[in-house]
Amino acid sequence: MASTKPVRRAAALQRPRPVDRFEEAAALYGIPHWGKGFFHVNDEGDLVVRPTRQPGREVSLKHIVDEVAMRGITAPMMIRFPQILSACVRNLNEAFARAxxxxxxxxVYRGVFPIKVNQKRVVVEQVIEAGRQHNYGLEAGSKPELLAALAADLPAESLITCNGYKDEAFIRMALNGVRMKKKVVLVLEKVSELDRILSAAKMRGVKPLLGMRAKLYARGSGKWAKSGGEAAKFGLTTPEMLEAVKILKSKRMLDSLVMLHFHIGSQITDIRKIKVAIREAGRVYAKLRAAGVPIQYLNLGGGLGVDYDGSKTAFESSMNYSVQEYANDVVYTIKAICEEEKAPPPILVTESGRAVTAYHSVLVANVLDVADKIDQGRRVRVSPTDPPVLQELADIQDTVNAKNMRESYHDALQYKEELFTLFNLGHLSLEDRAKGETIFWNICERIHRDLKTLKEIPEEFEDMETMLADKYVVNFSVFQSLPDSWAIDQLFPILPIHRLNERPTEFGTLADITCDSDGRIEKFIDLRDIKETLPLHRFRDDEPYFLAFCLTGAYQDVLGDLHNLFGEAHEVLVTVDDEGRSRVEDVLPGESCERVLEYMNYDRTQILDSISRQLRRVANRPVKKDEIRAIYREFEAVFPRYTYLER
Known part of the structure; x- marks a missing residue:
């Protein structure tokens, strides 16, 4: 997919097609394409998760929401499925085993999980346990991450790779890890690190395990293409690698250099880019081996993608290859180069985090309200005494049809501009303006209904669906729970978790509850394009309506921020047993008002003391003392409350 610019088609401008069966509901939201067998729709119209991909072993997200509500846990909540983590770890390791x-x-293959992708302890521990039989390891890029990695109960053959910039404390920890008989590899990002590492190792009498990150000429594809290539942030150039080898030779420590590493970016969308990088890295490895460097591991870094939109293309939210194809290309290419160069085949390492964690968590949030432009069924009466601009708009409303829609729309736009001009000049009242706006949107709604009779949509109507879209206000923070949607326009599958056996009659965009105009989602997945609206059901004030934001397990947990001091959502861990019975294994309450205030150095006692002093100043003028006590108790009661809206 060459462009992210939406291309509107006639079908996209129609209201969603009626849904009579759950298969059609699944197809409407693309579930068979992006779900990888983990997500389905059941006969009741609920979105269900099959953590082991086995039919019959499934759990309804709506049932989970209802169950934890009885424990006082309300949306928004992050629902995690540890069994999906295990399945993805197995899938990656078994793909390499087959290749x-x-x-x-x-x-052999020795994968490592980059902790930065999701540092949640429950995630890291599940990844370790799932990968135990495969000697799956960890990657750390900071002192806290390295502490977590060294504390982990890893198999003896598992690797701990250390990337990024390192200070003395980081280096000492890694060397102490080697003294603990762990395979901790310090990967050089710059030559100047080498002297500090060798000096620290000599002081402790330990032989370090070293790697070099090569700055390849090859680049990745997608949003992170700049992570590779000659201008990459990290890595050694060819002269710098040779300099590092020379230094190690001079100190008779060349046998400490055990790993060659490269990374050309996250979410690589095009398998051709991966093949180019593998070939280049394979040649570098073979030449180093020929020069007497005893490298044992070839670390291909991360980049294994996730097909967020299900299109299986090189579009930035997709990938045009499978995990098995990726493993096959890595193994076949390195084998061929090693045979040609007469080099021993290295142990293969990848740092794939996104593909391992993305599928395991789903954010569920409730719709609070809907802001719509069209008041369904409302008819505005225009009298002969109303301003001429209103009478002209009313005439268009009465006469617009499929044959004259283009002319009618042009005229309506003209009179809409005239309406605002006259209002700004003081010639119209607020009531006049309200009438005019309502009539204009009624005209647009009628035109929109007639557009589906056309084979091709005229250019001037391409944005009609977006203009008429309802705005669904959802109880969550984009910045906290879906930061990549805001920061880099990452697309995620979004759909209702229930009522999928009903016909979605509305189309809308989403707004969060932060006081920021960027807190919205107006781009949605599609097999061919980016959709600008999402098929949704009519919101009922007396009935909760929940949406699922899927594939959020990679990076979203750790990149979220406290915009408006909305904290982390509740976490719910769910498993399904062999008989198909679901079980809520654990519930981790979301952050309270007190907790997020503490992050910003606000103290509960100081806040309440300040409020108490101010209340005393207004005692009996005009607030009575008993009312002051009640007000104070209300303030006090807010601190343990959830930061999100509660009903």
């Missing part, structure tokens, strides 16, 4: 067997590769 190694198929091509007769003469070594």
């Amino acid at each position: 190694i067997g198929e091509f007769g590769y003469g070594n």
